[in-house]
Amino acid sequence: MAAPAHAVADGASLTTTQLPRTVRPTHYDVAIVPHADKLSFDGKVTVDVRVLQPTRSITLNALNMTFASARLTPEHGKALVAKVSVDAKHQTATFTFDKSVAPGSYKLAMAYTGKIETQPNGLFAIDYDTKSGKKRALYTQFENSDARRFIPSWDEPAYKATFDLTVTVPSDEMAVSNMPVASKTELGNGMAKVTFQPTPKMSTYLLFFGVGDFDRATTTSDGTQIGVIMQKGKSAQAAFALKSASEVLHDYNDYFGVKYPLPKLDNIAAPGSSQFFSAMENWGAIFTFEYAMLLDPSFSTQGDKMNVFNTEAHEMAHQWFGDLVTMNWWDNLWLNEGFASWMAERETELRHPEWNTVLDTVGTREGAMSRDAVATTHPIVQKIDTVEQASQAFDTITYSKGEAVIRMLEAYVGPDAWRQGVRNYIKAHAYGNTVSDDLWHAMDGVAGGKPITQVAHDFTLQPGVPLIKVDSVVCSDGATTVKLTQGEFTKDRPNKKPLHWHVPVIAQVVGSAKASALVDGHATMKLPGCGPVLVNAGQSGYYRTLYAPAQLAALKGDFNKLAPIDQLGLMSDAWAEGMAGLEPVSDFLDMAKAIPADANPTIWSEVAGSLTALDSYYRGDKVRQTRFRAYAVKQLKPVFARVGWDAKPGESTSTTLLRTQLIGALAELGDQDMLNEVRRRYAEQASNPKALPAALRKTVYAIVAVNADAATWDKLHAQAKAETTP
16 A cells, blocks of 8 residues: 555544454454445444453444444353443443453454545545536545444454455445455345455455446456456556556466465556555455556556556555565554565566666665655654554655665575565465564575575664765776775764664676675675776665765766666765765766766656756755756756657657656756747647647646646636546
8 A cells, every 4th residue: 555544533642552362353244234325334243253361341443433232142152242332532442241251252243333434544435527427436445444444343454354244235336345246135125235255364454345336347367357446437448457467466476476365356446536545455356546547548648557557566466465464563564565565666677678667766765765864764664553653654664665675685685585485475474464574584594594684674673774885996906806884874963873784785896797795884895807896786785875086986987888777876876975965966967967868768867857856955046046957958958859749659668758757847947948838739739639649748737737827727727627537
């Protein structure tokens, strides 16, 4: 999932949510009757529980519920009527009995009513416009702690159980859940009772239910039915998502060595959007919004297509990492999100090498390092006590640093050994819960004696970014000796005492073979060949490299001999260290000057982004900003002249993406030629739609909006109201 959907307003802040360990659920039999027009629902649930020690009360999670009845029935004996007390502050309900309940197996039956929300928490409604009028669809969103709004439950990831779900819904609407429909019974009043097949053992936050006026497009992959479910009339926009899901499922079955265990896998694309998240990995019923799953050929861009693939690859990776094997508690959330992000990037590189997304891994790492180099950062594995803290854990450190560290560890032990470790981990813990050390234990068995646990602990249990300083470079007898010292990169604490890491470092003399070392404070590396030395060759490491001026000058001289990913890495370090005051920002600008116009488009994307970022520092200083903008436009204009407004047959995906970025950057930098052409094409498209290709519409509209007069703004507003594509 991309971000939490928990609304803090419904509960007290900072309330501990881990439940008493006296009772464990094993199965939920749930019946729900939604009243969509009234934004409420009726619920009945019978939970099979094991009482583990004598107790007078049972406490579980419940929020925004009113209980009509509750009783506990032993396997043999009479039912015990419970007195119910609800604690809204702690989001719990406690069932108290007249006498102590002995250890054993019981059924806890509850009848209750709940709320249908208008924000994505628990069971929620989305209203949307269609050609036949306004419609309402219902969906659920439970991560991290909102299943308790739908079912009174042990709403923590370690309490795995199976679920039977029955819903009463309008006969002409489609109901969907994690498992296929087992039966549908017409009730004769325009309503139908739909029962789904039992789920496998899973955490509460992965349960899903949706109902509405839907279409479902399907295909099959490795014997599993794959579906895309969306509002009626949009099935044609699901073709790419359906094809991609089929490919991804096949690849993941192979990589993980454990076949996807459910009979179907749906992607549910809802209208609208949420400020909290864009997708959710419910087992067998992935929830997304239309903009992240459907492609409208009249409007969707190459970036939209890439986003659809990445969303599917990320959420489908969760079907193993998160759903089949689940973190024990939210402090190990990164086991879900970091792995899904890493796996999605790996899958994108495999299925779409033409997108060249391996270069994007540098940007992912940079986003994490930027957040990780300030005082407010936190470790990947962080202490979580409350639902609020769990909600806040869905951040850049969890996702992007998690992904970057996994990429580094895979490079350290080798991709084949890493894959075997992942397979061993999944097979050992299927349908169970884990902590990070369970993964490191699996890796220890395949790492060939490398201290994988030590390295992993250094990067996951403490925050921060290592800094590898290149102290000296000496060439003798056709080999180069490099001395390295470890420190810590920080943007806001120059006098901070550095933390300590065991850092896997890969280095090379430019054009020669790579060598590796584990830097533990200090290290000396001997590299074949003589010439400029590049540290973090291949850019798999999670650290920054600081070169002495002479060393950096030598690398700048050989800049165009570096692989594009290393060019990006070198520029990223120069930029970050320049902004932190460790070296002149001019080092970055000197590199940018040396880049030819026909360099890899992703390199120019990095330059364009950095130049517009620098421009923001000059706000309030008109004279200096004008001079800087003239310099920046002079850098970027020749590149845009080469790329042009119109796509060329067979051009790369990165060129297509660079075109839109350069248009936006030059407009932001105030280039009058670009602004005039944007306005001309926007005006012309009213009579000639080909004047503005679908790939450029979003960018051009955004520029026009920023620079609009009143009449143009009214025109844009009218277009937006008439638009049907999300």
